Amino acid sequence: MKAIDLKLLRDLWRMRGQALAIAAVIAAAAATFILSVGVHESLSETREIYYERNHFAEVFAGMTRAPRTVVERVEDIEGVRQAEGRIIQFVTLEMEGRVEPIRGVINSVEDGGASDLNQMILTEGRGPGLEEAGEVVVDRSFAEANDLHPGDEIDALIYGTRQTLEIVGIGLSPDYIWAIAPGDLIPDESRYGIFWMGRRALEAATDRTEAINSLSLTLDHGASEAEVIRQLDIILAPYGSTGAYGREDHLSHAFLDNELMQLDAMTRIIPPVFLLVSTFLVYIVLGRMIRTEREQIGLLKAFGYTSRAIAWHYLKFAFAIAALGIVLGAIVGIWMGRNMTELYAEYYRFPFLVYQLSPETFASAAALALASAGLGAIGGVRTAIELTPAIAMAPPPPAVYRAGTVERLSNLAGFTSIGHMIVRHISRWPGRSSMTVVGVSLSLGLLFSTMSFIDSSSSMLETNFFRAQRQDVSVTFIEPRNEDVLYDLGRIPGVLRVEATRAASARLRHGPLSERVAIESADDEGTLWARIDSAEQEVPLPPAGLMLSRRLADKLGARTGDRIEVSMLEGRRSVSVVPIAATIDELVGSRAYASSATLAQLTRDRAPVGSALLRIDTNQRDAILAELQEMPIVLGVTERNAALVKFEEMIDDNIITMIGFYVAFASAIAIGVVYNSARIVFSERARELATLRVLGYHESEVALVLLGELALLIAIAVPIGCFAGYWLAQLMTAMFSSDLFRLPFAPTRATYGFSILVILAASALTAMIVARRVMRLDMVRVLKARD
């Protein structure tokens, strides 16, 4: 090994503490990058392969009932490659020992579970017979959650008739990767199951012989999806179609897209923060190192080393630290990636989902880390290049301090000499002092903004479950009913209040833009369902016209007062022009609302009740649920509490781990920045500190010079960090928002407090470690050395 490389190794070893602190920040950048990009890649590639192999459709349509022959007509539409009709039927399940509502959806399949599109994969057992009544394949998550195996039986209420389902196999399919029961926010695999049943058997059970209620199609390459949807809507209109839609509106696909978008947002925000800090750190540490090695650099140049060789020597120092960071980051990133992927596998129903780090991702992470370290090294390396041998061999000019603005301020404040030392040192090195402030602020900002996601979740929970939904139970019907059903429900003992709601599919058009939505309405005097805007205010339904969520209005390019064309996709399928009476800034979904009178005018039918909201006496819950399940008109029953519990469980399961990660990563920055600043201040001031000890200052008083400077910088960093965090959190909530939902920005004081405490604790502990060196300061040796 060349002597100059031995120097490099020994320098690294001598400065191992500082090198490790920088490597930790680079590791955090690499880890978060490898985590988010790797998981994104694993998820999207797995999804792609799954879609490809199992022929996931591209366009979907639901309808009340259409003859099977409609499939051939659809296949004739230009651009349609393949079409397939199915029956998809929501059912209520009865399982022994379970009183809470358990729901399922049964899909028709050909003999043995075959289909052309959205093909089901059997993981266990066999497919159902075409005509075998009751034979079903059940989805793997539901089977696992409920300990179901081939040979087991469940009772189901299908289309008002009780039937025993015999499980013959376990499977899963690409149209139910994210399987969520209507009205739920997150999947609940123990209370919502996907089933596949032989086509003839399901036709018989649902009284739809040679009929279908769902269509899936794939398109030719280059075909216009919008045009196919337009023609499809025309063909399906007579059959009670609720409007055709593409993959981007397919619930399972859209949720995954949303997740991918969030991972992407994470990649674009979090690793850059760490990279920025690591650049700062390399800049200040290498800069200091090169200043102290002036004489060595001069010597090397005098010996004939070229400037390029010396530049490369110091760049290698930066790259070695980056390399260590990359290795550490890859280990942590892969480990976190695996854990996160396992978590995804719990919520997303993939046949297989493994975290795989592609060489490209690893290479990108490595390139980013090397680039940020290299960028940080440039300043110092340039100084090294510019030093001429003669200048480099002479001692550096003494640090020049002059009286300036800071001076007058500190005089006004009546500082002691120690106070002057602290303040002047900060103003003597404004660049490094600012970087310390920026670094600590960023760590605080990062911690605050990630922690505020937890606030956002609780706020969403609060808005959705406590302010918007006030019912205990919601009941959906097989088809819209007239108001008599409300009296039937109200007669059940223990039911305290019953309110009707309805949602009717419609296509809204404004100029060239169109969107398929469900127009929702409620009782005019209803109290069980409220619309809460992002300012947490309750917004009433407009007496006339439509109220659109802000996001929907934006998608239509429409504003309050504009008139839009409303084509109802159910009832009498009327087409009317209706004004937008109001918009509402909502967090979840793109939704449209109307008063019940307005919706009745639009649908022109006499069945104003699509579902009912119930407030019940919780002591009689079990009896009420049992009675509801006995009613033939009931399609499904949802308990608000169960959804709430599931949501809270999801948060609770992950919250400790999440906080742990957030704290560890943000602390890595604070520790890296404070440790390096402290070490540099200490090395610059060792001689002064030793002098103070000689003059009779106690160790604690001398440590104050070091700690005081850091404390002052950290004190400045805290308010800046709070602002940075506020801004970063807003940016992140904005970037994490999608069509499906928007995160509320709802930071609490506790989050500010917690973040500040964590960063202060991390900084203080780190500073203490360096301050201990003051205790071990060898006065004699330091004083003997010349500056």
Next chain:
Amino acid sequence: MTTEADISDGQGRGETLPVFRAVDLRKIYEVGETQVHALRGVDLEIGRGEVLVLLGPSGSGKSTLLNIVGALDRPTSGQLWHEDTELTGLSDRALTRFRRAHVGFIFQFYNLIPSLTAEENVRLVTDIADDPLPAEEALEMVGLGHRRGHFPAQLSGGEQQRVAVARAIAKRPRVLFCDEPTGALDSSTGIKVLETLAKANEEFGATLIIITHNAGIAAMADRVFNFLDGRIASIDVNSERRPPSEISW
């Protein structure tokens, strides 16, 4: 305990009570795997108000002795008393208190705090001493009253060393330790510095212990300790102290 009055009694030549007494001081440094015997058994008594010059080649042990007597370092064995207090038995904290109260130091490279002005450098000491001179007065004593607002980088080497002297005498120390105080200075500046030291000795009765390579400085001492190989090889006693201005450089 010694009082202010005792100190002034001891003014001038110090044949009276010893300020420091050492018995068989030894210091061994571990340097890698070898042991360096820096002091090999030093016995001495230093009187109040005495001016002492330590001469000897590099590595002969004079700085080690000065550091130990000045409570910057501890001997490996042996005993050291300051008046009736055994310094070798004190904690680090107590040694710090001792330095804070009684000891002034002057080094070859001045050791001023570059971020503090001349006056503030002196205030470093007056801030923590019990009965200090006002910083301004200390600077006047070394003839730098007019430059008290200057930072070290704005002062010449001799001026910086005089600030260091002002800082050392501002606490009215019992003893001033000077390690090569003129080592980095030219002769005329060096003499100015020595004059201020002599003045401190006369005005406060401070014992003056000076390490130097410059044998000429020995003329201003009461006694001269000649060091060789970690021992005091010989002691010269001057019958008369000569003022620094008469010293041949």
